[in-house]
Amino acid sequence: MLITAAKYIGAGIACSGLIGAGIGIGQIFSSLIASTARNPQLRGHYFHMLFSFALAEATGLFALMVLLSTYS
Numbered sequence: 001m002l003i004t005a006a007k008y009i010g011a012g013i014a015c016s017g018l019i020g021a022g023i024g025i026g027q028i029f030s031s032l033i034a035s036t037a038r039n040p041q042l043r044g045h046y047f048h049m050l051f052s053f054a055l056a057e058a059t060g061l062f063a064l065m066v067l068l069s070t071y072s
Helices: 001-040 038-047 045-071
Strands: none
Touching: 001 038, 001 045
16 A cells, blocks of 8 residues: 555656656747747758757656656
């Protein structure tokens, strides 16, 4: 019973990483849209923002894997 409760608490803590990843992805794409609106000629030079998106998404996926590992 206590082990099951600890697993649920750990799963809830692991979900907090998903919140941070969602906020990070939102900030990345909001700055991408704002910078494209200011200077549309540099649209092809925004690859580093897509790389930042990949890093933020990977953080969320790591948190999700920790969440799923608590149920095994």
